């Protein structure tokens with residue numbers, strides 16, 4: 001029943017390559033990719049983007065976003081991106097990292113890149129597990145959450161508490177913007193895109209380091225349906241990982 | 257008038273789109289795509305109920321949904 005004057009109001013962004021992804025049904029990496037792709041289009045950044053990808057399920061991101069990319073060793077994306085940005089300061093540089101990558105093996109790199117205030121943006125997909133390798137416990141795994149390496153559920157006494165990265169990053173001097181969003185529902189997806197836009201703007205106008213955490217579902221390793229996984233984000237993750245902006249120096253008047 | 261188009265070879269049957277439609281018209285069809293996923297659809301009879309809000313497209317992790325809208329003509333209501 002298509003009519004002559006009908007308008008296409010929602011379509012795949014140009015920067016997202018037209019191909020099927022290898023992700024499981026309901027995996028939120030696809031939503032994160034699309035939001036980044038929409039912003040690269042809307043902010044006219046694709047041509048001057050140098051993306052630094054990481055190790056995890058999103059390792060093939062360079063097959064899905066139509067921009068130039070460097071693949072970093074596990075956890076090292078912020079160090080690699082530091083070199084990329086310093087060599088090509090006129091380019092838009094971002095990393096895309098999972099929670100195992102960023103908060104475990106790559107903890108040193110993210111902390112120091114943020115603290116130095118590198119003019120880059122970080123997209124941090126927190127799904128509370130090592131997705132790619134079969135669902136091992138990550139530093140972000142919730143207390144009581146069963147994983148292959150915490151089969152009885154994560155125990156605080158022996159395994160520590162889940163790390164809240166956005167709050168830690170916000171506390172570092174070089175950081176211009178740090179926020180946590182979630183990809184579980186339409187309202188939160190819209191808000192997450194606003195956070196990403198702000199973080200990207202901080203790099204473009206030279207304000208500094210921008211960090212956006214995205215609470216994301218991994219139905220496969222959570223052993224849930226995609227619909228159950230989205231409910232888990234609402235009922236278990238958001239209460240522990242509160243959503244919001246933890247630092248925004250554009251609101252505070254700059255780094256002193 | 258609005259409508260959606262599901263790109264069936266991209267749909268993974270996750271059903272997230274079915275949870276966000278304000279008029280509840282998206283359902284799982286009986287069709288399997290080449291990857292073996294049972295794809296989502298709006299039954300022909302319900303298509304005219306679509307309000308073009310794009311919620312389904314926003315939540316689709318596989319960018320499998322296109323949304324079309326036809327501007328209202330003057331006098332329509």
Ligand SMILES: Cc1ncc(C[n+]2csc(CCOP(=O)(O)OP(=O)(O)O)c2C)c(N)n1
Nearest residue numbers: 055056057074098099100101129130131132
């Ligand atoms: C140096 C090194 N150590 C370990 C691994 C194995 N490894 C690959 S991905 C991964 C964890 C990925 O988890 P995360 O960053 O949370 O990404 P997700 O798959 O959940 O998106 C690990 C430990 C590796 N590839 N390289």
Ligand code: SF4
Nearest residue numbers: 023024027057131218
């Ligand atoms: S294992 Fe988890 S993170 Fe990896 S593709 Fe599947 S759902 Fe996504």
Ligand code: SF4
Nearest residue numbers: 277306307309310312
């Ligand atoms: S565009 Fe809105 S009303 Fe139409 S099918 Fe999608 S969610 Fe339902």
Ligand code: SF4
Nearest residue numbers: 267268270271273316
């Ligand atoms: S959200 Fe996308 S992939 Fe999932 S069932 Fe709907 S159209 Fe298919």
Ligand SMILES: [Mg+2]
Nearest residue numbers: 098099129131
């Ligand atoms: Mg992970």
